[in-house]
Amino acid sequence: MIILLSRSPTQSPQLYDPYKMTLLIEANHIFHRFEDHEVLHDISFRIHAGEIVTIIGPNGAGKSTLLKILLGLIEPTAGQVGQKPRLRIGFMPQKIQVDPTFPLTVRRFLSLALDPSYKNVKKWAGLFGFSANHTTALDQVVDELNIRHLLHQPIQKVSGGEMQRILLARALLRNPDLLVLDEPAQGVDVHGQAELYHFINELRKRFNLGILMVSHDLHIVMKSTDQVLCLNQHLCCSGTPQSVSQTPEFAAIFGDSAKELALYEHHHDNHECELAHGHIHIKE
Amino acid sequence: MYGIPDFLLFALLGGLGIALIAAPLGVFMVWQRQSYFGATLAHSALLGVSFGLFLQMDLTLSVILVSLLIALGIHQMQQRTQLSSDTLLGILAHSSLALGLALLSLQNAVQIDIMGYLFGDILSVTGSDLILIAIVGLLTLLFYLKHWQDLLNITLNPELAQIEGIRVKSVQLNYVLLLALMIALSMKIVGVLLVTSLLIIPAATARRLAHSPEGMLGFSLLLGGLSVISGLAASMAWDIPTGPAIVLMATAIFLILLMKKAPN
Numbered sequence: 001m002i003i004l005l006s007r008s009p010t011q012s013p014q015l016y017d018p019y020k021m022t023l024l025i026e027a028n029h030i031f032h033r034f035e036d037h038e039v040l041h042d043i044s045f046r047i048h049a050g051e052i053v054t055i056i057g058p059n060g061a062g063k064s065t066l067l068k069i070l071l072g073l074i075e076p077t078a079g080q081v082g083q084k085p086r087l088r089i090g091f092m093p094q095k096i097q098v099d100p101t102f103p104l105t106v107r108r109f110l111s112l113a114l115d116p117s118y119k120n121v122k123k124w125a126g127l128f129g130f131s132a133n134h135t136t137a138l139d140q141v142v143d144e145l146n147i148r149h150l151l152h153q154p155i156q157k158v159s160g161g162e163m164q165r166i167l168l169a170r171a172l173l174r175n176p177d178l179l180v181l182d183e184p185a186q187g188v189d190v191h192g193q194a195e196l197y198h199f200i201n202e203l204r205k206r207f208n209l210g211i212l213m214v215s216h217d218l219h220i221v222m223k224s225t226d227q228v229l230c231l232n233q234h235l236c237c238s239g240t241p242q243s244v245s246q247t248p249e250f251a252a253i254f255g256d257s258a259k260e261l262a263l264y265e266h267h268h269d270n271h272e273c274e275l276a277h278g279h280i281h282i283k284e
Numbered sequence: 285m286y287g288i289p290d291f292l293l294f295a296l297l298g299g300l301g302i303a304l305i306a307a308p309l310g311v312f313m314v315w316q317r318q319s320y321f322g323a324t325l326a327h328s329a330l331l332g333v334s335f336g337l338f339l340q341m342d343l344t345l346s347v348i349l350v351s352l353l354i355a356l357g358i359h360q361m362q363q364r365t366q367l368s369s370d371t372l373l374g375i376l377a378h379s380s381l382a383l384g385l386a387l388l389s390l391q392n393a394v395q396i397d398i399m400g401y402l403f404g405d406i407l408s409v410t411g412s413d414l415i416l417i418a419i420v421g422l423l424t425l426l427f428y429l430k431h432w433q434d435l436l437n438i439t440l441n442p443e444l445a446q447i448e449g450i451r452v453k454s455v456q457l458n459y460v461l462l463l464a465l466m467i468a469l470s471m472k473i474v475g476v477l478l479v480t481s482l483l484i485i486p487a488a489t490a491r492r493l494a495h496s497p498e499g500m501l502g503f504s505l506l507l508g509g510l511s512v513i514s515g516l517a518a519s520m521a522w523d524i525p526t527g528p529a530i531v532l533m534a535t536a537i538f539l540i541l542l543m544k545k546a547p548n
Contacts, residue, residue, distance in 0.1 A: 071447050091447045098440060101487075102315045103494050112437055113448065174448060 021048035024087060024178045024210040025070060030079035032065055039065050040076070041234040045227070047178065050208040052200070052224055054241075056215050057231035063214050066231065067182060070212070090176030092167045094183045098155050106158065106166055107151040110138055113173040141169045145199070160187045164196070172203075178210040179203065185215065197224075291407050296516060298409035299530065301417040302470040302482065303508030308428050309463050310483035310508075311490070311501050315439045319484050320370055321358065324377040326467050326479040328354040330384035333401050333471075337391055344416065348468040354380065355464035359457055381476070404475035404527030406516070413472060420465045427462060431455050436497055474527035485534040486511060492541040507537055 025047050032040040039062040047053050057063050068074045070081055071091060098104060114137070142148050145165045150158055158166065164184065171179060181200070185193045201224045203209050213225075228244045230237045236249045313322050329351050336346025358376070388398060400408070428435075434455050437445040446452045470479050490503035515530030522529075 068443075071443075073443055073446060089447060091444060093441060093444055096441050096444070099315050099317060101491050102439060103491065103496055103500055104440075105496070108496065109440070112433060112440065 021050055022084060023048055023082075024084050025212075026082040027066075027070065028080045028082065030066070030069060030076045030081070032062070032069060032074075032076045032078075039233060040069075043079070043231070043235055045229055045235070045238065047210045047212055049177065049210050050204055051226045052204055052211045052213070053227045053229065054213045054215060054225045055229045055231050059216055061216075061232045063216065063231055064182070067180070067214055071180065084177065087178060088174060088176045090171030090174040090179045092164075092171040092179070092181045092184060094186060095160075095163065096167065100156055102156075104155045105151065106147065106153050106155055107138075109155045109166065110142070110151075110170055110173060113170045114138070137173060137175075141172050145169045161189070161192050164188055164192070168196075168199075176209065178212065181211070181213045183215055184213060291409075292516075292520075294409045294411070294414060295406040295526065296513070297414055298417055299406055299473050299512035299516060300509055301414070301421055302466070302473050303486070303512045304505060305417070305421050305424050305462075305466045306470070306482045307486060307504040307508050308424060308501055309459070309466055310487040311497070311504055312435060312439060312459065313463075313483050314487040314491070319480060320373050320377075322463065322467070322483050323480045324358065324373045324380075325351060325355055325464055326476050327377040328380035328384070329467055329471055329479075330401055330476045331380045331387070332384075332468065334384045334387035334391075338387060344413070344468065347471060348465060351464035351468045352461060355460045356457075359460050400475070401471060402475050402477050403525055404471065404473050404478065406473050406526040406530075409472055413469070417469055420462070420469055424462055424466070427458055431458070435459070474530055478527050478531050481531045481534060482508065482511075485531070485538055489534070489538040489541050492544050507534070511537065 023046055027043055027045050030040055030043040031038070043066060045053070055063055055066065065074070069076045071089065072081070098109075142151065145168060147162065147165050147169060150162055150166065155166075164187070168181075168184070171181075179200075184196055184200075188196060200211055200213075204211055204224075225241050227238060228241050229235055230244060230249070237244050237247045239247075313319055329347050331354075332347030332350030333343055335350055336343040339346065354376075358373070361372070385398070397405070434445070434450045437448065437450055438452055438455060442452050442456075466483075467479050470482060474482055486504045486508040487500065489507050490500045493503045494500035511530050511534035515533040516526060518524065518533060519526040519529035
């Protein structure tokens, strides 16, 4: 197994141990309002290392506001976000718009995520190239995500699915403890989603990463999710994917079409068939 | 210098200095689609001239002060309301230009050449102007050495940059302040109405040649310098005002390179 990310010796990778998990981030009674309109009401939850948490909710449920609060982009009206000291977050945005006048290859786009002050001596290397350490990390991530052939392409020319993998690679290059993915499956075909979820699960196992995913897709939730949080301004239900789908609150808020969650689990052979006997993805 | 009169040497040095400062500011303006922001700042610089005359203070200083104030104001407004809207900037640009012109006309006692402020008067560049340009040039250099990668990341996506630990607001504020300084100083070179072209045209032309952000900056420096030198020469040869001559040269180079196939 290839080691994907180099960690400093003091931060030796812990074994995957669900019973002794480090708390990475915690939301404590978060309230948020925009003028007179309350968008988040009393949200509390925790994410530990090695845990996958999925937030689902319809459009307008406050998902992106909650995400921004967790990421420290906006201050909640009330409540706190607690983070493990020196928590490193890798964020994969939904999409990124790069102006056509910005001449940037995929390789350069990725290398911009690398810390320029990594080695003081190598400060200039961040500008015009990369240090040896950086190159190794970049090369490994690139191979894992199968994007080597894209490295010399302009970032504006890659397809949606390719962009997704590039953004994930960039998030991983930050060497994160917590990986935050905003609608990671959007605009990706079934096969691509399968690969993505498989890869995310691998990451969790190998590096004990905490993973937070946000999705407006109510029907397909990754089976290996430990905790599903259904958000509709407030947390209407939470729990394992199986238990959540059976609560009356879930049906009340997400409607009859969501009576059951289609749980997606990756198998190496025949994953498209596997998905077919779950529920077919229905767009809202 | 033999043969070259002082005023011409000062003009050349001043013009080249401004072109060098404009290049790094200009590429980011183009990448972030902020050219209208630059134009607004430039238009409001004339207000600085009016205030300077009104308060009988040094004009360069008053233009710098007013530009900095307006830059801070726009920066704050954008933070508050997420307003980067063309309309708001347009209102601000033209109302401040109008106010500047109105205030100028009220000061009948003073004999002033509005044309000089609107279109520049590069031949009036003095030694102290050159020193100011050198200082701002040095500040720009230091800022870019420290924050080049931060600026590239902010250009890609400000939110992502902030999550990755870049102090986005402070870097943006510094950029805006440098921009205000540059605009204040370049008023003498090309004038209020043409300043933005010095920021944008060389950068846009450089895009045709560059394959990397650093390459685009490099070409932009080169093309800006070339426009200043050839503009001065054209201005001498055909007896046309220097500001417009420089901008026309920059545009001519842009048009020539437009025929070249754009790189990716």
